[in-house]
Amino acid sequence: MCTEVISIYTLPDENNWNGRIDDTENPLSFRFHQVVRPKSIKELSAFTDKKTFGIIGFKCDEGVRRNGGRIGAAAAPDEIRKQLSKLPYHMEAEIVDAGDVVCEDKELEKAQSELGHYLNKLFAHSYIPIIIGGGHETLYGHYLGVRQFIGANKSLGIINIDAHFDLRTDDTPSSGTMFRQILSEDENAGYLCLGIQKFGNTKQLFAEASKYNCKYVSEEEITQYDRTFQAIDEFSGQYDYVIATLCTDSISSSVAPGVSAPSPVGLDPRVVRTILRYIIEKDNTLSFDLSEVNPLFDIDDQTSKLGAYLLAEVMESFDKKS
Known part of the structure; x- marks a missing residue:
């Protein structure tokens, strides 16, 4: 598992990290672009006493193409970085763009x-991986890295x-098969899906x-937070580690x-934010990926901006954990 490495890794682009500067000296005025350090994943520094996030992009449309969807998500990692770059920085943690x-x-x-x-390299250096897809086939690579790190x-x-x-x-394999692949191959893995739509399946x-004993909460039920949080509590309590996507x-x-x-009756982003905070703050949550932003079909960058806001929320939730 994860033993073959091919030459498709690319260095971080410093041009993604630009934005307004309110102060060059006072950290209380910093934005993400003043904090993020682009660095080759092959030259990671030793772990410090601060939490460190390792951002890595997965520029891929192939899973969506195979699944008959509209391609364009491979452009998302750079576009989301550009939007994240501008946001005010409220954490103590360090961030590396890998x-x-x-x-x-x-x-x-x-x-x-x-x-x-x-991803296994990021974990080995005690970084918290934050993965920006790409199509949702990103999740299978995310899973492979976590499984390599925690063992079988x-x-x-x-x-x-x-x-x-x-x-x-x-x-x-495609952007529509990942969970079946994982559950059919890995007897020590489980799956909880939140936001399922009747007319999406x-x-x-x-x-x-x-068949695979998947747990799920429907889109119609998800705002009943007591029930949704209970489902998350019960599920996460059954596993040594949890990852979120x-x-x-x-x-x-x-x-x-x-x-x-696109989902005409999808979730409100405030609902997603609330649930993400709850999942990430679980003690055994290790890492996070965001997938399926497609800049080719965006309007005024609003989906890339939303992705950036949600990534910032996720990192803040990780940062609050002891």
Whole structure:
């Protein structure tokens, strides 16, 4: 697992980190671009006494293409960085931009393997990985890296905020198959999906969810926070470690038009923010990925901006943990 590494890693682009400067000396006035340090993942510095986030992009459309969706999400890592760059910085943690894994020549499986390889490097240096996709096939590379880091015998729960189960039984891996791949291969993994939509999944996919003992909360039920938080508590309590993933197409297309599969009755971003905070603040939550932002279909960068805001919220929630 994650043993083959190919030459599709690219160095971070310092041009992504620019913005307004209110003060060059006072950290209380800093924005993200004044804090983030672009650095090759092959030259990571030793862990300091501060928490350190390692941002890595996964520039990939291949999983969405295979799944019959509209491509363009490979442009998201840079666009989201540019929007994150401008935001005020409210944390004590350090941030390293560790560059990107790029899917070339439709070699999705190799790109996912390499993403896993580099995530394991981030974990080994005690960095908290923050992954910016790419299509939601990003999650499988995320999973590979976490599994390599924690070992085969530890239990791993995956919490997905999504309108879709992504449990398709297609022979060819895509952005719609990741959870079926994981659950069919890994007896120590479990799956909780929050935001499931009835008309985003066939009856067969609901049957697959039952087959793999997937837990889920529907889009209609998710704002009943007591029940949603209880589902998160019960699920995370069953596993040694948890990872979180957000498919941006779970959010209403009125505020997130630039996604691979727009959702006219999706979630309010405030709901997503509330749930993400709750998941990330769990003691055993290790890492996070955000996927399916598609800048080619965005309007005034509003989906990339939303992605940046949610990434900032996630990092703040990690930063608050002891």
